[in-house]
Amino acid sequence: MSNGPYGQIACDCGAVSLLVCGAPLGLGLDAVDEPVTFWPLDAIQIGQGADELDVSPQAGGGDCWACRRCRERLLCAHEEAGVAVLTGQEGDASDHHAPAMTSSWQRSLEALGYRVRSVPGA
Numbered sequence: 401m402s403n404g405p406y407g408q409i410a411c412d413c414g415a416v417s418l419l420v421c422g423a424p425l426g427l428g429l430d431a432v433d434e435p436v437t438f439w440p441l442d443a444i445q446i447g448q449g450a451d452e453l454d455v456s457p458q459a460g461g462g463d464c465w466a467c468r469r470c471r472e473r474l475l476c477a478h479e480e481a482g483v484a485v486l487t488g489q490e491g492d493a494s495d496h497h498a499p500a501m502t503s504s505w506q507r508s509l510e511a512l513g514y515r516v517r518s519v520p521g522a
């Protein structure tokens with residue numbers, strides 16, 4: 401059903417790991433100019449540590465997924481937009497132009513305070 405795991409994200413202490421499959425939607429910046437990578441929410445799977453995963457609503461919208469033990473934030477999930485926002489940008493992700501980002505997704509993300517770049521066809 402997928403192209404297989406694209407990568408794995410683990411928190412500092414290793415209690416929680418997430419698997420990301422397929423390709424990122426695009427790259428951008430969050431409200432405080434930190435680089436982020438946008439992924440389809442359904443591309444994210446919990447690899448291990450579901451019991452340690454703390455999902456809490458954020459003031460700006462979306463749910464923050466963090467580790468209960470080390471408190472590292474792994475991603476921000478925006479259910480209504482269907483997007484997971486991961487902090488940081490993997491080197492090879494910047495070379496990967498995913499075709500899936502649409503202008504409506506981009507508008508939803510911008511409404512959430514993100515700035516989108518590296519959008520194919522933009």
Ligand SMILES: [Zn+2]
Nearest residue numbers: 411413467470
């Ligand atoms: Zn941890």
